[in-house]
Amino acid sequence: MAAEADGPLKRLLVPILLPEKCYDQLFVQWDLLHVPCLKILLSKGLGLGIVAGSLLVKLPQVFKILGAKSAEGLSLQSVMLELVALTGTMVYSITNNFPFSSWGEALFLMLQTITICFLVMHYRGQTVKGVAFLACYSLVLLVLLSPLTPLTVVTLLQASNVPAVVVGRLLQAATNYHNGHTGQLSAITVFLLFGGSLARIFTSIQETGDPLMAGTFVVSSLCNGLIAAQLLFYWNARPPHKQKKAE
Numbered sequence: 001m002a003a004e005a006d007g008p009l010k011r012l013l014v015p016i017l018l019p020e021k022c023y024d025q026l027f028v029q030w031d032l033l034h035v036p037c038l039k040i041l042l043s044k045g046l047g048l049g050i051v052a053g054s055l056l057v058k059l060p061q062v063f064k065i066l067g068a069k070s071a072e073g074l075s076l077q078s079v080m081l082e083l084v085a086l087t088g089t090m091v092y093s094i095t096n097n098f099p100f101s102s103w104g105e106a107l108f109l110m111l112q113t114i115t116i117c118f119l120v121m122h123y124r125g126q127t128v129k130g131v132a133f134l135a136c137y138s139l140v141l142l143v144l145l146s147p148l149t150p151l152t153v154v155t156l157l158q159a160s161n162v163p164a165v166v167v168g169r170l171l172q173a174a175t176n177y178h179n180g181h182t183g184q185l186s187a188i189t190v191f192l193l194f195g196g197s198l199a200r201i202f203t204s205i206q207e208t209g210d211p212l213m214a215g216t217f218v219v220s221s222l223c224n225g226l227i228a229a230q231l232l233f234y235w236n237a238r239p240p241h242k243q244k245k246a247e
Helices: 002-013 020-028 035-054 059-068 076-095 104-122 127-145 151-159 161-179 187-207 211-233
Strands: none
Touching: 002 020, 020 035, 035 104, 035 187, 059 104, 059 187, 076 104, 076 127, 076 151, 076 161, 076 211, 104 127, 127 151, 151 161, 151 211, 161 211, 187 211
16 A cells, blocks of 8 residues: 555656655655755755746736836846846756756746847837748757857857846846836846846756856845845835926
8 A cells, every 4th residue: 555655656756856865755755854855845946936937927027018018117128137047047958958847947037038128119019020030040059059059159158147147237227226216127027037146056066066056046046135125225215207298
């Protein structure tokens, strides 16, 4: 009976959340305080949770822009630099065969970020430019993921994530400061990004052991924390209403 009950649980956990040796350690030998295996379970669980959550992270921002029919308060340069950072993480992780749970959110965040890029251009009256940007980005991404791109270029792209994240977030922070409000910036999206980047520090160390990946998420957490702090500071500030010209 124990073996029969053990089957479905094992199929659920191995290899998605645990290697077989850790499953045996925790659920056969009942060594529930085995720290290395608990760290793997926590890291895999957090990683998959972040990937699942990333499906919705930026949708509040997308809906807020669509609802307001405006992208006021969003820095296009900041959004594009974030897209560069996400692309670098995704391409670098695929090239190095890192487990999907350690980087999967980059794929979904990239799709949502490029949507925001297009919407910002569209509501600035640059729809044709936005369509051209989508086509060019798709072409560049295909080249980066192809065997034509040397590993040194991919590594350099990942290394450029740190300055891209810093400059991008500072541009958004400067926009917020200059405006005296955060405009159509979504609080839900900002706080989810902040929490996700913090959790990614642990999962990247545990699952990839790559200091470049871990360092990127440390910097990303600090920068996301700055934007989150501004959101709290400007919580009650509202964009000034545009005055209608008297007839």
